Amino acid sequence: MTxxxxxxxxxxxxxxxxxxxxxxxxxxxxQHGCASIQALxxxxxxxxxxxxxxxxxxxxxxxxxxxxxxxxxxxxxGWIGGHLFGRVDSGGAWPALRECALARCGSAGESLFPxxxxxYLGCSETPDEARALINPALPExxxxxxxxxxxxxxxxxxxxxxHTLSWExxxxxxxxxxxxx
Numbered sequence: 001m002t003x004x005x006x007x008x009x010x011x012x013x014x015x016x017x018x019x020x021x022x023x024x025x026x027x028x029x030x031q032h033g034c035a036s037i038q039a040l041x042x043x044x045x046x047x048x049x050x051x052x053x054x055x056x057x058x059x060x061x062x063x064x065x066x067x068x069x070x071x072x073x074x075x076x077x078g079w080i081g082g083h084l085f086g087r088v089d090s091g092g093a094w095p096a097l098r099e100c101a102l103a104r105c106g107s108a109g110e111s112l113f114p115x116x117x118x119x120y121l122g123c124s125e126t127p128d129e130a131r132a133l134i135n136p137a138l139p140e141x142x143x144x145x146x147x148x149x150x151x152x153x154x155x156x157x158x159x160x161x162x163h164t165l166s167w168e169x170x171x172x173x174x175x176x177x178x179x180x181x
Contacts, residue, residue: 008045011148012146036162048115063173065178066177087117093177122162
């Protein structure tokens with residue numbers, strides 16, 4: 001059975017960074033068989049939003065919430081709320097994006113996984129005692145460009161939401177930061 005679709009505000013890194021994170025996803029899948037790591041493309045989840053409050057100006061406002069010249073760098077893998085993330089140090093950009101999105105739209109009643117400051121790598125199906133065995137090395141990369149997007153995700157009911165999954169990007173915008181006055 002499929003649950004009601006959810007709206008996720010997310011950040012996509014440039015293609016070269018996505019490719020590197022994609023290689024990490026493929027390696028973890030190959031070594032540990034975690035299907036959830038392959039469920040979504042490499043993305044940094046910002047917030048699951050109340051779909052009824054999302055409007056066409058949201059991404060513009062989110063872009064304005066970030067200082068120009070922002071930069072993010074990968075800082076290693078870590079478990080957050082039972083899910084694996086390729087953590088990033090965003091220098092304050094991610095919290096600003098999240099605060100703006102939640103202030104404008106509010107949080108969704110339900111989310112598929114935590115929104116955290118890092119690339120979502122899944123692996124929630126891994127038993128607690130085996131999580132220490134999954135600690136992928138992430139390349140030391142940084143990026144100062146990307147795209148913020150709104151995704152509509154339809155997924156299975158329950159904790160193994162990736163069994164039946166479809167998603168579409170409904171809107172996107174380059175993340176440049178607010179213009180100088």
